[in-house]
Amino acid sequence: MRRRDFLLGALATAGTPAIARAAAPTIASAGDGGVVSFDYGLASTMLALGSVPRAIASLRNWSEWVVEPTMPQGVVDIGTTAEINLEVLTSIRPSLILSTPFLAAMDEKLSRIAPVETFTIYAEGGEALDRSYAETRRLGAMIGRQQEAEAFLSRADATFGRLHEQVKSLSAAPVAVINFIDQRHARIYGGPGLYGGAMRRIGIENAWKGEASYWGFQTIGLEQLAELDEEAHLVVVSPLLPSDVLTRLSESPLWTSLPFVRRQRISVVPGVLMFGMVQEALRFSILMVDVVETAA
Numbered sequence: 001m002r003r004r005d006f007l008l009g010a011l012a013t014a015g016t017p018a019i020a021r022a023a024a025p026t027i028a029s030a031g032d033g034g035v036v037s038f039d040y041g042l043a044s045t046m047l048a049l050g051s052v053p054r055a056i057a058s059l060r061n062w063s064e065w066v067v068e069p070t071m072p073q074g075v076v077d078i079g080t081t082a083e084i085n086l087e088v089l090t091s092i093r094p095s096l097i098l099s100t101p102f103l104a105a106m107d108e109k110l111s112r113i114a115p116v117e118t119f120t121i122y123a124e125g126g127e128a129l130d131r132s133y134a135e136t137r138r139l140g141a142m143i144g145r146q147q148e149a150e151a152f153l154s155r156a157d158a159t160f161g162r163l164h165e166q167v168k169s170l171s172a173a174p175v176a177v178i179n180f181i182d183q184r185h186a187r188i189y190g191g192p193g194l195y196g197g198a199m200r201r202i203g204i205e206n207a208w209k210g211e212a213s214y215w216g217f218q219t220i221g222l223e224q225l226a227e228l229d230e231e232a233h234l235v236v237v238s239p240l241l242p243s244d245v246l247t248r249l250s251e252s253p254l255w256t257s258l259p260f261v262r263r264q265r266i267s268v269v270p271g272v273l274m275f276g277m278v279q280e281a282l283r284f285s286i287l288m289v290d291v292v293e294t295a296a
Contacts, residue, residue, distance in 0.1 A: 131196030174207035
């Protein structure tokens with residue numbers, strides 16, 4: 001078993017006993033429908049703290065964008081954030097709705113159904129990973145999982161520390177991380193976002209030196225990848241959109257002239273929620289260390 005698979009397995013199973021004990025969410029003021037999350041990162045953090053949300057938005061796309069941890073059976077899909085099924089949401093009688101600033105326009109309508117708490121991870125003037133730690137503690141206190149939150153964050157610190165020591169022992173090339181938008185454009189990650197913060201935390205140099213929004217990415221034309229360090233390793237995060245994009249690009253003179261293509265320094269990794277929280281930063285970090293270790 002590769003070290004990456006072992007670490008990802010440990011990460012996935014670390015919360016299993018707690019999750020199994022939490023067949024229903026635990027929240028101090030809850031006696032009815034439990035907690036509903038409109039955000040994947042908050043729902044994933046609930047699972048890490050051993051609490052299962054009653055319902056989430058866009059459940060059917062969870063396995064594609066979050067991948068791990070898996071969402072337990074019985075969680076209700078309340079539709080997309082663009083089209084919330086208010087009838088289903090009302091019928092659940094939630095005790096709490098978890099939201100983000102980007103859904104603020106819905107707050108008045110939602111607050112008629114249940115109290116709404118807004119969590120801010122992605123915003124100007126801060127680092128997504130730092131905010132994720134703070135908001136994990138706030139969520140833990142809110143749902144009666146304060147001790148579990150501290151234990152989870154302590155385990156996260158220890159894992160980041162081990163990965164940092166592992167990277168220090170390698171002669172790792174700079175790494176650029178992208179998602180394809182189409183055959184000509186990509187999102188490249190850095191700045192204050194979750195991927196960029198995770199890379200800094202474990203000591204992997206980001207090959208992208210350009211700007212990035214507080215979401216942690218910049219949209220670029222693929223020709224801008226020629227600006228990367230000659231030694232850079234390119235990491236492509238799944239899902240690949242379109243699915244045959246790398247096959248198509250193999251016929252592009254521009255693509256095949258790029259140094260990381262000529263040197264076969266490209267890795268494709270499984271999907272990791274790029275707008276997640278601490279659990280997603282851990283998963284991403286484990287995958288990245290596996291890449292640089294294999295390439296070293």
